[in-house]
Amino acid sequence: MDFEEFRTRGKEMVDYIADYLKTVERRPVYPLVEPGYLRPLIPDSAPQQPDSFEDLMKDVERVIMPGVTHWQSPNFHAYFAAATSFPGLLGDMLSGAIGCIGFSWAASPACTELETVMLDWLGKMLNLPEEFLAGTNGVGGGVIQGTASESTLVALLAARKRIVTHMQAKSPDLEEAMILSKLVAYTSEQSHSSVERAGLIAAVKMRKLPTDEKFSLRGEVLKQAVEEDKALGLIPFYICATLGTTSSCAFDNIMELGPICNSENIWMHIDAAYAGSAFICPEFRDLLNGVEFSDSFNFNPHKWLLVNFDCSAFWVKKRSELVGTFKMDPLYLKHDHQDSGLITDYRHWQIPLGRRFRSLKMWFVFRLYGVKGLQEHIRKQVDLAHEFESLVRQDDQFEIVGEVVVGLVCFRLKGSNELNEKLLKGINKMRKIHIVPCELREKYVLRFAICARTCESKHIQYAWQNIKEIATDVQAGRQ
Numbered sequence: 001m002d003f004e005e006f007r008t009r010g011k012e013m014v015d016y017i018a019d020y021l022k023t024v025e026r027r028p029v030y031p032l033v034e035p036g037y038l039r040p041l042i043p044d045s046a047p048q049q050p051d052s053f054e055d056l057m058k059d060v061e062r063v064i065m066p067g068v069t070h071w072q073s074p075n076f077h078a079y080f081a082a083a084t085s086f087p088g089l090l091g092d093m094l095s096g097a098i099g100c101i102g103f104s105w106a107a108s109p110a111c112t113e114l115e116t117v118m119l120d121w122l123g124k125m126l127n128l129p130e131e132f133l134a135g136t137n138g139v140g141g142g143v144i145q146g147t148a149s150e151s152t153l154v155a156l157l158a159a160r161k162r163i164v165t166h167m168q169a170k171s172p173d174l175e176e177a178m179i180l181s182k183l184v185a186y187t188s189e190q191s192h193s194s195v196e197r198a199g200l201i202a203a204v205k206m207r208k209l210p211t212d213e214k215f216s217l218r219g220e221v222l223k224q225a226v227e228e229d230k231a232l233g234l235i236p237f238y239i240c241a242t243l244g245t246t247s248s249c250a251f252d253n254i255m256e257l258g259p260i261c262n263s264e265n266i267w268m269h270i271d272a273a274y275a276g277s278a279f280i281c282p283e284f285r286d287l288l289n290g291v292e293f294s295d296s297f298n299f300n301p302h303k304w305l306l307v308n309f310d311c312s313a314f315w316v317k318k319r320s321e322l323v324g325t326f327k328m329d330p331l332y333l334k335h336d337h338q339d340s341g342l343i344t345d346y347r348h349w350q351i352p353l354g355r356r357f358r359s360l361k362m363w364f365v366f367r368l369y370g371v372k373g374l375q376e377h378i379r380k381q382v383d384l385a386h387e388f389e390s391l392v393r394q395d396d397q398f399e400i401v402g403e404v405v406v407g408l409v410c411f412r413l414k415g416s417n418e419l420n421e422k423l424l425k426g427i428n429k430m431r432k433i434h435i436v437p438c439e440l441r442e443k444y445v446l447r448f449a450i451c452a453r454t455c456e457s458k459h460i461q462y463a464w465q466n467i468k469e470i471a472t473d474v475q476a477g478r479q
């Protein structure tokens with residue numbers, strides 16, 4: 001493909017994308033395929049001679065689309081939103097074209113510098129405490145990680161390093177292996193599975209603490225666990241608190257947890273993967289109160305802030321604690337401006353070496369929407385969630401579980417788990433809308449998330465009508 005052909009095909013591709021997104025709601029939101037469906041549809045090995053672009057695009061419709069779950073359909077209400085927007089797509093296109101690998105400042109200065117400033121812009125949108133911003137000579141700062149899971153792990157590894165250094169400073173003959181074997185980290189039983197996994201990867205005990213009736217982890221519970229563990233000779237060193245849990249969008253009480261962590265020298269990481277985007281609206285910012293106690297904070301603009309995947313924003317109060325954990329300096333990565341105050345080498349802030357120019361898509365989105373446009377997006381989606389909630393509340397066959405705080409509604413038919421399981425299966429089998437369940441205190445619960453940017457009131461009404469019809473069938477024993 002030469003320059004001229006790229007111009008032509010590029011324009012065709014933009015048309016294809018615009019058509020796809022414009023008409024995606026006409027496609028069944030969930031695919032009707034069996035595992036292994038794809039292999040027989042394409043050759044066993046790559047073609048020796050080049051194929052034509054036309055043939056390839058025909059196969060996109062023949063091979064790919066039938067097996068796509070359409071996350072951008074306004075009838076998609078599963079998991080949480082996966083952000084996309086036209087400015088985000090365009091920014092990503094340019095990032096692909098520049099094609100730099102920005103592991104150090106010298107590897108592409110704009111890639112590093114724009115990222116630092118974008119994380120400051122975003123931190124200011126959330127009104128994060130000053131200490132988290134890189135500013136001009138800050139000790140904190142932000143970085144784009146691939147996912148919230150990585151952020152949790154990176155924070156855990158930094159915390160592990162910090163406690164080992166601290167213990168060895170106090171007692172120089174303590175062996176690292178000895179300290180590691182005594183470490184204990186905490187999280188709530190409602191936190192994301194990636195937190196438990198971070199414990200597995202870092203080979204430290206991860207204790208899951210119980211939550212209150214609102215699925216929130218409270219200070220007293222942590223305090224008691226810390227006392228118990230210290231009495232056993234263990235060393236509490238890390239907690240991952242969640243703002244907006246995956247199951248029910250519950251919020252841990254970081255105002256209570258924070259001071260305990262600070263006085264016990266426990267690294268507090270906050271995972272606000274989904275709900276974090278809402279904090280750009282002043283009316284939701286209270287939910288973030290207590291962040292000032294934390295050592296690191298993370299949320300995913302790629303979930304709800306219109307910046308397409310991947311873009312997980314991660315801030316630390318003390319960048320030295322991250323860099324101190326991950327720093328490696330082989331000669332081929334050294335450059336003249338290393339570590340000179342303002343200069344950031346992001347390879348020390350993350351697990352991989354390579355990194356894409358992801359801040360471009362943030363820049364495009366922030367400038368072309370403006371903070372006001374982003375706030376409107378959040379508010380509209382929260383309103384849609386409340387619209388769905390009120391439909392559920394008006395029907396006394398159903399109940400709401402937990403609280404609708406932002407864009408997720410947990411609900412169920414009053415009745416057995418089996419009944420609700422049938423309802424969920426029936427809904428997804430129809431393929432008109434797509435949702436997933438969760439389990440809350442042994443109850444099988446349906447989650448309805450407001451996802452696509454293009455979701456409107458009519459889609460909420462459509463979804464509810466669908467759910468009601470299937471519920472009627474299920475209760476009559478017809479499903």
Ligand SMILES: *Cc1c(COP(=O)(O)O)cnc(C)c1O
Nearest residue numbers: 147148149192244245246273274
């Ligand atoms: C979605 C979610 C995650 C996982 O996000 P990734 O970026 O895919 O790792 C982690 N924590 C919470 C609370 C989430 O909702």
